[in-house]
Amino acid sequence: MQVRQVWGKGSLCQFAKARLSDYLFIVVSNREPYIHSYQGDEIKCEVAVGGLTTALDPVLSATGSMWIAHGSGDADRATVDSQNKVLVPPEKPLYTLKRIWLSEEEIEGYYHGFANQALWPLCHTADIEPVFDESQWDTYKRVNEIFAQSVLEEVRERKALVFIQDYHLALLPRLIKKANPELTVAQFWHIPWPRQKVFQACPWREEILDGLLGNDLLGFQTVRHCRNFLTTVNRTIAESKVNYEKAEVTLGEKKTKIHPFPISVDFEQLSEESQSVEVKEETQRLRKELNLNDKFVGLSIDRLDYTKGIPQKLLAIDRFFQERPDYKGRVTFIQVVTPSRTQIPSYRKLREDVDTLAENINLKHGSGDWKPVITMVGPLSTTTLAALRNMADLFIVSSLHNGMNLVAKEFIASQCDSEGILLLSHFAGAAKELNDALLINPHAIDHFAVSFEKALEMPRIERYKRMRRKRSIVKENNIYKWAADIIAELTKNEM
Ligand code: GDG
Numbered sequence: 001m002q003v004r005q006v007w008g009k010g011s012l013c014q015f016a017k018a019r020l021s022d023y024l025f026i027v028v029s030n031r032e033p034y035i036h037s038y039q040g041d042e043i044k045c046e047v048a049v050g051g052l053t054t055a056l057d058p059v060l061s062a063t064g065s066m067w068i069a070h071g072s073g074d075a076d077r078a079t080v081d082s083q084n085k086v087l088v089p090p091e092k093p094l095y096t097l098k099r100i101w102l103s104e105e106e107i108e109g110y111y112h113g114f115a116n117q118a119l120w121p122l123c124h125t126a127d128i129e130p131v132f133d134e135s136q137w138d139t140y141k142r143v144n145e146i147f148a149q150s151v152l153e154e155v156r157e158r159k160a161l162v163f164i165q166d167y168h169l170a171l172l173p174r175l176i177k178k179a180n181p182e183l184t185v186a187q188f189w190h191i192p193w194p195r196q197k198v199f200q201a202c203p204w205r206e207e208i209l210d211g212l213l214g215n216d217l218l219g220f221q222t223v224r225h226c227r228n229f230l231t232t233v234n235r236t237i238a239e240s241k242v243n244y245e246k247a248e249v250t251l252g253e254k255k256t257k258i259h260p261f262p263i264s265v266d267f268e269q270l271s272e273e274s275q276s277v278e279v280k281e282e283t284q285r286l287r288k289e290l291n292l293n294d295k296f297v298g299l300s301i302d303r304l305d306y307t308k309g310i311p312q313k314l315l316a317i318d319r320f321f322q323e324r325p326d327y328k329g330r331v332t333f334i335q336v337v338t339p340s341r342t343q344i345p346s347y348r349k350l351r352e353d354v355d356t357l358a359e360n361i362n363l364k365h366g367s368g369d370w371k372p373v374i375t376m377v378g379p380l381s382t383t384t385l386a387a388l389r390n391m392a393d394l395f396i397v398s399s400l401h402n403g404m405n406l407v408a409k410e411f412i413a414s415q416c417d418s419e420g421i422l423l424l425s426h427f428a429g430a431a432k433e434l435n436d437a438l439l440i441n442p443h444a445i446d447h448f449a450v451s452f453e454k455a456l457e458m459p460r461i462e463r464y465k466r467m468r469r470k471r472s473i474v475k476e477n478n479i480y481k482w483a484a485d486i487i488a489e490l491t492k493n494e495m
Pocket of ligand 1: 049381382403405
C-alpha cells in the first residue's frame with residue numbers, strides 16, 4: 001500500500017528552504033498578516049485569522065522572505081522603520097512585512113469599489129448587479145501600480161519569485177512582469193472564476209485578463225474555475241492560444257500555466273484545539289448560557305455576505321419547523337454572522353433581512369425559553385468558534401457560489417469524535433472534495449428543509465463513517481500541502 005506524505009509545518013519549512021533558497025520570495029496581498037493597533041496607550045499586534053497566514057507564515061519564516069500588503073492598522077505607521085518595514089512574527093521576528101499606505105479615497109475606489117462591488121459579485125455570479133464605475137476602475141489601476149512599484153523596488157537585480165493573492169491585484173502580474181521579465185510570478189485567485197458569458201459583462205475584461213496572463217502560474221480553487229478561465233481567455237483575447245489539455249495559455253512569447261490548488265486548513269492544529277481544556281470549558285459555558293441542554297444543535301459560521309445563502313437557510317429552517325412541528329423544542333440552530341464590508345449598501349440590507357427572518361422564525365415557532373434560531377454576531381474569539389463547532393451536531397454551509405468555504409473544512413477538522421454531520425451546498429468549492437457530506441441545493445427550499453430531517457435521523461454509524469472519510473481527506477489535503485504543491489509547481493523546472 002502506498003503511504004502518502006502528510007504535510008506539516010516542519011516538512012513545509014524544509015521543502016520551502018530547499019526549493020526557494022536561490023530566490024527572494026515575496027508574497028503580495030491586500031490584507032496584511034499582522035496588524036498593529038492602539039488599545040489605549042498601548043500598541044497590540046494581531047495576527048490576521050485565516051488559512052493564508054497559517055500556510056505562508058512558516059514558509060516566509062523559513063526563507064527569511066518578505067510580505068508586502070496594505071497597512072490597515074491605526075498603529076501600523078508607528079511600528080515601521082523609514083522604509084515602511086517591520087519584522088514579524090512579533091514574538092520571533094523572522095521575515096519582513098513591508099506596508100503600503102493608501103488614502104481613504106484609494107481604499108474606497110479600489111477595495112470597497114472595483115474589487116468588492118464589481119469583481120466580487122461578477123465572479124460569484126451573484127444576484128447583485130456589479131458596479132462598473134470608471135473612476136473606481138481608475139483607482140483600482142492606480143493602486144495596482146502602487147503595489148507594482150513597491151515590489152519592483154525590492155527586487156531590483158535579484159532572482160525573485162513573487163506570489164500574489166486574489167482579486168484585488170489582477171493587474172499586478174503584468175505590471176511587474178513587463179518591468180522585469182526575469183521575475184517568476186504566480187497568483188492564487190481565492191474566489192470563483194465565472195463562465196465566459198458572465199465575465200463578458202465587464203467593460204475592462206481584456207485589461208483584467210491581460211493582467212492575469214502576466215503570471216507564470218495562476219491557481220484557482222477547482223478544476224471548474226480553471227476551465228472557465230481558459231474559455232474566457234479563448235473567447236476574449238483573439239491573439240491568445242489556449243491549450244486545454246495542458247491547461248496553458250500562450251500570449252505572444254509568454255506562457256501561463258493554469259492549475260487547481262484547493263485551499264485548506266491546519267487539520268492537526270484545529271483537531272488539537274478542539275480537545276483543549278479551554279475549548280471544553282467554553283463549550284460548557286455556552287451550553288448553559290444558550291440554554292442548549294440536550295438539544296440537537298445546528299450551526300453555521302458565515303461572514304455576512306450575500307454569497308453565503310443565509311436567507312435561503314433561514315427560509316429552509318422555517319419550512320422545516322412547519323413540516324415537522326414534532327422537532328420544536330428539540331433542535332436549535334445557531335447562526336454566527338460576522339459583519340463585513342458594511343460601507344456597501346447591499347451588505348447593510350442583507351443584515352436587516354437576516355435579522356428580520358430570524359426574528360420571524362422565533363416569533364412563529366419559538367415557545368417558552370426555546371428559540372429555534374440564535375444569532376451570534378462576530379467577530380468571535382477562536383476559542384468560542386471552536387467551542388461552537390465542538391457542540392454542533394450538524395454544520396450547515398449554504399453558499400450560493402463560493403471559492404472554497406473553509407468553514408466546512410474547519411468543522412471537519414474539529415470533529416474528533418466523528419459524530420457530526422455536514423450539510424454542504426453543491427455550489428461551495430469544498431463540495432468537490434467532500435462529496436461524502438449531505439449535499440444540498442440552497443435555492444430549493446423544500447429540498448433543503450427535508451435534508452434537515454435526513455440529517456437529524458441519520459443513524460449514528462452512518463454519520464461516523466461519513467465523517468471519518470471526510471476527516472482523512474482534509475487531514476491529507478491540508479493547508480501545508482496547498483502551499484507545498486504551489487511551491488513545487490513553481491520551481492519544478494529548477495529540479
Ligand atoms: C474567501 C473566499 C475561500 C468567520 N467568522 C469569524 C471568523 N471567521 C473565519 C472562519 C473562516 C473564514 O473566516 C471564512 O472563510 P470562508 O472560506 O468560509 O469564506 P470567505 O471569508 O468568503 O473567504 C472563500 C477563502 O477566501 C480562502 O481562499 O475559501 O471561497 O470567499 O476561517 O472561521 N474568524 C474569527 N471570528 C469570527 O467571528 N476569528
